[in-house]
Amino acid sequence: MRLPAALLLAVTMLATTMGSAPARADEPALSGTLYKDPACGCCAEYGAYLRENGFELEIVNTDDMASIKHAHGVPADYEGCHSLTIGDYIVEGHVPVAVILKLLTEQPDIAGISLPGMPMGSPGMGGDKEGPFEIYAIGDSGADPAIYAVE
Secondary structure, eight states: OOOOHHHHHHHHHHHHHHTTOOOOTTSOOOEEEEEEOTTOHHHHHHHHHHHHTTOEEEEEEOSOHHHHHHHTTOOGGGOBSSEEEETTEEEEESOOHHHHHHHHHHOOSSSEEEEOBOOTTSTTOOSOOOSOOEEEEEOSSOSOOEEEEEO
């Protein structure tokens, strides 16, 4: 039995669009903006790491990282090399994807998370991991962040 051309076209269009359906409601959106110093190589490596793990990124080179961190309430001791804004959150430094996904899935009432400094072996950094990474929750209250995850 032959299908009418209009029905065949409709079935073909439906099958084509089904493969590009949006993410389920319970899956976190993986698009954000990575703010980085234009001369920093590890920031570019971190951006590549995020993209390799399914993130869609806008990368913004800026010489004024301090204003990004200040606008999102990141305490000075918890600043990272670069800043990622994703959804309503700020992600500071070389935070592993698994912890970002945890943040986006759980949606805690915090401003964001931070892996301060530039620890060796973290995503985007070279070298060997010397111990577990302590990722801190950045609250809105200005209090010292508490540990959010250990990776």
